[in-house]
Amino acid sequence: MNAVGRQRSGAPAAHHQRQYSDNYLEASSNGRWLQSAGLQHLQSNSNSLPPSQDFGYYGGAQGSRMYRGAQRTFSGGSDIFAEPLTPPAANSRRRNGEDDGVSPNEYSPGLLDLHSFDTELLTELPVPGFYDPSAMHNLTRGRSFDDSEAYFGNNKQSSKSRNLPEENVMKSFSVDKEKASNVAKIKVVVRKRPLNKKELAKNEEDIIETESNSLVVHETKLKVDLTEYVEKHEFVFDAVLDEEVSNDEVYRETVEPIVPIIFQRTKATCFAYGQTGSGKTYTMKPLPLRASRDILRLMHHTYRNQGFQLHVSFFEIYGGKLFDLLNDRKKLCMREDGKQQVCIVGLQEYRVAEVETIKELIEKGNATRSTGTTGANEESSRSHAILQLAIKRSADGSDSKPARVIGKLSFIDLAGSERGADTTDNDKQTRMEGAEINKSLLALKECIRALDNDQTHIPFRGSKLTEVLRDSFVGNSRTVMISCISPSSGSCEHTLNTLRYADRVKSLSKSGSSKKDVASSTLNLKESTTVALSSVLPPTSPYEDDTGDSWPEQTDKDEYEEDFYEQEKPSWRKNGKVEVSSFSNTEDKSRRVKDQMKWKEPSRSESRYSNPDDDLNALLKEEEDLVSAHRKQVEETMDIVREEMNLLVEADQPGNQLDNYISKLNAILSQKAAGILQLQNRLAHFQRRLKEHNVLVSAGH
Ligand SMILES: Nc1ncnc2c1ncn2[C@@H]1O[C@H](COP(=O)(O)OP(=O)(O)OP(=O)(O)O)[C@@H](O)[C@H]1O
Known part of the structure; x- marks a missing residue:
């Protein structure tokens, strides 16, 4: 998310810069917000700030002196946040241009440009090495050192850090830079959670068997004579993380490798997909939070004094509308400028310099996020939540010039995938939410497909979600999808749906192979893993330990202990239950292709899938089938055209039989017409299905 204001297209850059300085709020180390225009003003009146604070540290005594304003208590109950000096509510006053000591030009209605303010406009700045020993040397001076000393504080790991030879760090980061280009464009990871109390109480079994980067779903089915048998569905992904895997390991496997490349003009998106409660x-x-901690460490060490800034924004898409989670759920609107660049009007973006502040912002946003109640998960979320970490830098690396987005990391917590099935619900609101979710997931897959094929046209307009993520699908971008699954037998259908969606995303990837081809998948995985940041960065400071590390893991553990019992071994592991048939996802696919060959329009009753939860998957499948059928039809048409040309050549020959020509031409034209008619029928059917589910992809918004 770019904090650069863009009121109308073609406005001069200087004007943008003005707006910029006002469109985000500075977040201080003590958790108070300071509007940046105000900050500059105050800074100029305060000679007490040493120049080393240039890159965004506004904490400490001086910092708190600067910030006034009423204390405000957020849902967490602590009064850590203070009103910005010019609170957002006062925007109207500012728009009226009343003089309150700051030029009216410095105020803007908060129009944010999602397009990184054309990062390409920024001249390639020298990033002097990934590690600058002189910068490290400078750490020992002045207040900057005090800030960073925490990283080298007397915690357990500090001696290790001191012993790390600088050359090694330098080497590691060069390796990192080199490997950055190897980070896979699309990475699909599956995470299985443990059985919870409810599932255990219902005697549900763990039906997911994981091994390395593959997994098998053991689906219990009934034969006609009502005897049970188990059908096995096998899937291979870039990584499969079982119930024992901690959140730390998930981070290392998914996001850690992409953090360094955010500094190299990359936009990355990480999203989780799966049924509610998965x-x-x-x-x-x-x-x-973990990513921000690594970003800040890179900023304070590797990229020290290079003027990088970290900005945070957090918003949600609920029923197709946008709400700012860091500004009391203020409704936002999305606009497109003359250059087809998408802007979110009014989104607050905070500049942050400390992990603690980011933690507070994330907690605040999460508390504000709208949740609904479903049988499966009381805290079920029906909105897509989008948290963006933007790395910015001004042209000369100083704070006096407006900063532009260099790279961005977007985290998307998608609404429960089965919510898409709510399109049949009687409640209009729920139906609309379901339709939007379906639309988002279809559009997301399309964008990922386009992204991996380096297509110039990316179908952003498919949904609000993909529109706001537009800049993450162009240029140098990366996508990490985490498919979350429940292990329980009761969720088998949902789990298969989730895995099939993941499988489709993976199969879109050029490098992706969903076949049981462990050798090639392992290769993909290796390629997509860079040097672990933790192995080259200084260890976490005691300060960070208090905040970053303890927060999620501790909370998660409590929840875990409360919700999950010690689990029994699943029956398929215990007694090797009889498995009568076995299908892999590859077989699923070949079956699908065969079905497609003998396609006829399903009857109305057939087209309504017995289980509404299958809707999304069925739509995805139909869409893929339509594209394949179209491709096939084009190939056939080309064969027919070749035949026609031959026929014309024959017709031009002296002594040609007119009868023969007429009958051949008739046959060719009928074949052509039949092919077109079949494709038209398929297309019309698909359009009806989209309409049934309120998914009007082309209608946009
Ligand atoms: N890997 C895990 N280990 C331990 N507990 C877990 C794990 N995954 C999920 N849980 C627990 O399961 C419950 C549901 O998880 P969560 O709220 O993350 O689901 P969700 O997919 O986000 O659901 P929704 O779509 O409804 O928001 C929570 O209590 C959570 O703590």
């Missing part, structure tokens, strides 16, 4: 929020919640 662990999306549990998985996503700690990731932004």
